[in-house]
Structures are given as C-alpha cells and as structure tokens.
Amino acid sequence: MKLKGRTALITGASNGIGNAIARRLAADGANIAVVDLVDAESAAAELAKSGVRAIGIRADVSSETDTAAAVERCVAELGGVDILVNNAAMTAPPRPFEEIPIADWRRMLETNIIGPNLLCRAVSPHMRKKKYGRIINVASDTVHLGVPYMLHYVSSKGALIAFTRALAREFGKDGVNVNAIAPGFTLSDRLANQPERVAGFRKANLNQLAIQRDEIPDDLAGIASFLASEDCAFMTGQTIVVDGGYAMV
Numbered sequence: 505m506k507l508k509g510r511t512a513l514i515t516g517a518s519n520g521i522g523n524a525i526a527r528r529l530a531a532d533g534a535n536i537a538v539v540d541l542v543d544a545e546s547a548a549a550e551l552a553k554s555g556v557r558a559i560g561i562r563a564d565v566s567s568e569t570d571t572a573a574a575v576e577r578c579v580a581e582l583g584g585v586d587i588l589v590n591n592a593a594m595t596a597p598p599r600p601f602e603e604i605p606i607a608d609w610r611r612m613l614e615t616n617i618i619g620p621n622l623l624c625r626a627v628s629p630h631m632r633k634k635k636y637g638r639i640i641n642v643a644s645d646t647v648h649l650g651v652p653y654m655l656h657y658v659s660s661k662g663a664l665i666a667f668t669r670a671l672a673r674e675f676g677k678d679g680v681n682v683n684a685i686a687p688g689f690t691l692s693d694r695l696a697n698q699p700e701r702v703a704g705f706r707k708a709n710l711n712q713l714a715i716q717r718d719e720i721p722d723d724l725a726g727i728a729s730f731l732a733s734e735d736c737a738f739m740t741g742q743t744i745v746v747d748g749g750y751a752m753v
C-alpha cells in the first residue's frame with residue numbers, strides 16, 4: 505500500500521491504459537478521480553470496490569473550464585491531488601500528411617498537448633503548496649520510431665515528451681516530479697474490438713518486438729505505480745519506453 509493517503513487524478517481512466525493505471529494505483533492504496541468524457545462514474549464505482557475512495561468526473565481535457573472544475577472537485581471531495589496522470593488522448597486513422605485536415609491537427613493538439621498543460625496548471629498551486637507531486641504524461645513510442653501516416657498524433661506526443669522535460673525543470677524546486685511513459689502498440693479494448701482493422705499493423709509490430717507478444721494495458725501499470733510513488737524521488741524529466749523492446753532508446 506505504498507500510495508496510501510495519496511490522491512491520483514487520472515484522465516481517460518474509464519478505458520484502456522488509463523483504467524489499468526487507475527486499478528494499479530488503487531491497489532497501491534491511492535484514492536482516485538477518474539476524469540473522462542464517458543463512463544467516469546461507472547469506472548469510479550468499480551475502483552471503489554477495492555476499498556479506496558473514487559469519484560468519476562465527466563470532463564473534456566481540452567476545456568479550460570472542465571479541467572479547472574475537475575481538479576477543484578478532486579481537491580474538495582478527495583482532499584487534494586498528489587498524482588496527475590495525463591493519459592487521455594486522441595488518435596486518428598492513418599493517412600498521408602498532405603491529407604490531414606488542419607482542423608484535425610488543431611483538435612489533436614488541443615487534446616493531446618494543451619489538455620495536459622491545462623491540467624498541470626490546475627494542479628500546480630495544490631502541489632506547490634504541499635511541496636509534493638507526481639505528474640505522469642502518457643506519450644508514445646511512435647515518437648522514437650518516427651511512425652509515418654499519423655503526423656499530427658506523433659507530433660503531439662513528441663511535444664508531450666519535450667513538455668515533460670521542460671516542465672520538470674520548472675517544478676523541480678517544489679518537489680513535483682514530471683515523467684513520461686511511452687507505450688508501444690497496446691491492445692486496449694478499443695483496438696482489441698476491431699481485430700480486422702488492426703490485424704496487419706499488429707502482425708508487423710509483433711515482428712519487431714524483442715518480447716514476442718501483444719502489449720496489454722496492464723503492462724503499463726507497474727511503471728506508473730513506480731513513477732507515482734516516493735521511490736522516484738530523484739527522477740524527473742524522463743521518458744520510459746515500455747514497448748516490448750521495439751524502440752531501444
């Protein structure tokens with residue numbers, strides 16, 4: 505129970521990787537605020553069965569009003585915010601970069617990079633006052649691999665890695681550590697439920713892995729648990745690639 509007494513706000517925690525991280529941090533004893541566009545209350549109700557306090561907050565991470573209100577609710581109802589996991593993100597079907605509408609670029613950046621910025625701003629006064637915080641940004645190994653045909657997505661995740669490094673320096677003096685996780689292609693429910701659509705990509709991906717099996721959301725839980733804990737007291741600004749040994753950076 506290394507996170508007992510801590511509170512974690514996790515975006516996109518109703519499904520997939522965010523939900524796996526939420527389940528693990530709850531198992532470690534943290535109270536959880538599930539922030540999601542959908543199913544936040546039902547996901548929180550499931551987490552509460554493990555004995556922690558959990559609340560569901562319906563919010564869009566790209567909205568300044570929603571993110572500020574989400575953090576205020578977390579503080580009011582769970583007593584604070586010690587851990588922020590910026591996991592919610594948009595993805596998009598593959599297409600050549602000349603065909604990606606500029607409106608899609610704007611939406612991608614609003615969700616995947618401005619969203620984490622809004623949440624970091626909203627938690628900042630609480631973490632700085634307490635002189636303690638753990639911020640975990642969920643990036644992607646596509647940045648290291650230079651994966652083509654999703655230029656707005658890969659660019660947004662590259663920006664998130666740069667954001668992690670620069671923000672770590674601003675927060676370092678206040679005990680707030682900022683790190684990132686870069687997953688590989690992960691069979692979250694969203695992808696597992698479209699076997700035909702992902703079959704080709706999944707096979708090509710598997711061929712490149714040192715560990716020859718599909719990555720699943722629970723594969724990201726252990727590193728999130730470490731980054732959320734006091735064990736990573738002297739580690740900040742880092743990006744940990746968890747992808748079965750595809751991108752070895």
Ligand SMILES: NC(=O)c1ccc[n+]([C@@H]2O[C@H](COP(=O)([O-])OP(=O)(O)OC[C@H]3O[C@@H](n4cnc5c(N)ncnc54)[C@H](O)[C@@H]3O)[C@@H](O)[C@H]2O)c1
Nearest residue numbers: 516519520521540541564565591592593644688689690692
């Ligand atoms: N699955 C993969 O292959 C993979 C690979 C590398 C990185 N990632 C990253 O991991 C994270 C989670 O991916 P996943 O596959 O588990 O996704 P998912 O689609 O299974 O779940 C994402 C969750 O985020 C929520 N969400 C989306 N937009 C939101 C918004 N604007 N505001 C609030 N909530 C929002 C969704 O409702 C959903 O519950 C993302 O940052 C993604 O880019 C995923």
